[in-house]
Amino acid sequence: DLAQIGVSGLAVMGRNLARNLARNGFSVALHNRTSAKTKSLVAEHGDEGTFVPTETLEEFVAALERPRRVVIMVKAGAPTDAVIDELVPLLDEGDIVIDCGNAHYADTRRREADLRERGLHFVGAGVSGGEEGALLGPSIMPGGSKESYATLGPMFEKIAAQVDGTPCCVHVGPDGAGHFVKMVHNGIEYADMQLIAEAYDLLRDGLGATPAELAEIFAEWNSGDLSSFLIEITAEVLGHTDAATGSPFVDVVVDEAEQKGTGRWTVQTALDLGVPVTGIAEATFARALSAHPDQRAAARAALPGPSEAAQKVPAEERDAFVDDVRKALYASKVVAYAQGYDQMAAASTEYGWDIDLGAMATIWRGGCIIRARFLDRIKDAYATERPASLLVAPYFRDAVADGQQAWRRVVAHAARAGIPTPGFSSALAYYDALRADRLPAALIQGLRDYFGAHTYRRTDRDGSFHTLWATPDRSEVEA
Numbered sequence: 021d022l023a024q025i026g027v028s029g030l031a032v033m034g035r036n037l038a039r040n041l042a043r044n045g046f047s048v049a050l051h052n053r054t055s056a057k058t059k060s061l062v063a064e065h066g067d068e069g070t071f072v073p074t075e076t077l078e079e080f081v082a083a084l085e086r087p088r089r090v091v092i093m094v095k096a097g098a099p100t101d102a103v104i105d106e107l108v109p110l111l112d113e114g115d116i117v118i119d120c121g122n123a124h125y126a127d128t129r130r131r132e133a134d135l136r137e138r139g140l141h142f143v144g145a146g147v148s149g150g151e152e153g154a155l156l157g158p159s160i161m162p163g164g165s166k167e168s169y170a171t172l173g174p175m176f177e178k179i180a181a182q183v184d185g186t187p188c189c190v191h192v193g194p195d196g197a198g199h200f201v202k203m204v205h206n207g208i209e210y211a212d213m214q215l216i217a218e219a220y221d222l223l224r225d226g227l228g229a230t231p232a233e234l235a236e237i238f239a240e241w242n243s244g245d246l247s248s249f250l251i252e253i254t255a256e257v258l259g260h261t262d263a264a265t266g267s268p269f270v271d272v273v274v275d276e277a278e279q280k281g282t283g284r285w286t287v288q289t290a291l292d293l294g295v296p297v298t299g300i301a302e303a304t305f306a307r308a309l310s311a312h313p314d315q316r317a318a319a320r321a322a323l324p325g326p327s328e329a330a331q332k333v334p335a336e337e338r339d340a341f342v343d344d345v346r347k348a349l350y351a352s353k354v355v356a357y358a359q360g361y362d363q364m365a366a367a368s369t370e371y372g373w374d375i376d377l378g379a380m381a382t383i384w385r386g387g388c389i390i391r392a393r394f395l396d397r398i399k400d401a402y403a404t405e406r407p408a409s410l411l412v413a414p415y416f417r418d419a420v421a422d423g424q425q426a427w428r429r430v431v432a433h434a435a436r437a438g439i440p441t442p443g444f445s446s447a448l449a450y451y452d453a454l455r456a457d458r459l460p461a462a463l464i465q466g467l468r469d470y471f472g473a474h475t476y477r478r479t480d481r482d483g484s485f486h487t488l489w490a491t492p493d494r495s496e497v498e499a
């Protein structure tokens with residue numbers, strides 16, 4: 021019998037996706053560049069469902085029912101192009117190639133256009149949830165044509181995480197829409213983690229608490245509005261003791277954060293779209309700063325900080341401080357999501373994707389790394405009409421209004437104590453800038469006009485104007 025779907029690329033994510041498909045009753049053809057991985061998958065998990073192991077791409081393609089559904093799960097970039105180039109000549113009109121890796125959406129757009137010209141479908145599908153998600157139910161964000169989703173969607177919806185009976189998978193939109201949304205998901209993942217890390221840092225310094233004590237605070241937060249996978253595993257990581265040294269695990273890890281690129285792509289793309297994603301940008305830059313140990317050592321030796329006394333939170337204020345940090349974390353998180361949603365909205369308009377933003381919150385409720393209770397609220401916020409910003413949707417407006425004084429106290433404390441909180445601080449600055457009556461952008465326009473005759477608009481009448489700055493009477497002309 022021919023297999024219903026094939027998976028090529030059997031490193032941990034591909035392997036687990038293949039097993040997930042088989043466990044859900046689909047017959048899965050397997051292919052890997054070296055057949056050892058194919059063999060070990062069948063040897064170890066062959067009893068989980070129907071696998072059809074193959075050695076060559078020709079054999080793999082021949083093992084699939086038509087239209088063929090071929091999932092490729094290889095490294096983003098050149099390796100993905102190499103597999104596609106080898107695969108395409110073996111396929112027939114109407115076949116579907118599905119890239120489940122973390123591809124850049126621009127690559128996905130290019131590949132989709134190429135394959136479409138040859139009568140093939142190309143689906144860039146974001147898959148989130150790490151190894152465990154791939155096996156037990158990820159969040160899946162497929163782009164590509166409607167026709168391809170008609171045949172692929174039911175399979176993906178079956179293997180995806182389910183929340184309240186709803187699968188965490190929906191057709192995001194044409195060509196690169198799926199990978200774009202996955203990219204923003206990852207950017208938000210960066211922001212979420214940076215904010216959690218800042219909360220940890222503030223509490224650890226302010227309270228002088230041990231990681232194990234902080235683990236309890238995060239575990240408690242996980243039962244409230246902040247309830248999410250990342251808060252849950254923060255409690256786990258902080259509570260973990262290193263076996264070799266007996267020290268808190270977090271204290272033996274080198275404090276230099278790495279990144280594979282999706283956060284950076286989110287920021288680069290946001291710059292082009294003109295969308296301020298300051299939360300994601302600060303998170304990405306904070307990782308970059310951490311990864312410059314020599315510069316940090318030089319600065320540590322040269323640059324003074326505040327006095328010791330300024331850093332401690334008095335005993336009687338400890339509970340209030342913990343609560344303030346929780347509220348500041350929540351408010352900052354709302355800002356990061358609001359910005360990420362603005363970016364998806366802008367891209368949807370730019371590329372004509374018509375992304376249903378509420379549905380993105382629905383499919384992020386389970387399976388993915390940023391899964392969180394409050395995504396239900398985002399889904400609700402987009403249920404009727406699109407809010408000008410998530411921040412002004414009633415639920416979030418009230419939540420942030422409730423937390424804003426706490427937020428200001430926390431940012432002020434951080435500044436006084438010398439604790440770096442780029443995420444909290446820039447989120448608050450964004451909030452204040454967005455709600456300002458007048459922005460100093462007016463002065464910037466004046467300066468631009470002064471040195472470059474770049475012109476400005478007036479508040480009292482239409483048109484573009486230029487002041488003749490070099491003339492004695494500085495008269496104004498219409499530009």
Ligand code: 6PG
Binds near residue numbers: 150206279280283389
């Ligand atoms: C997911 C994750 C996944 C990957 C990150 C890690 O949604 O399952 O986002 O895709 O773990 O991309 O990214 P960094 O290495 O850049 O932190």
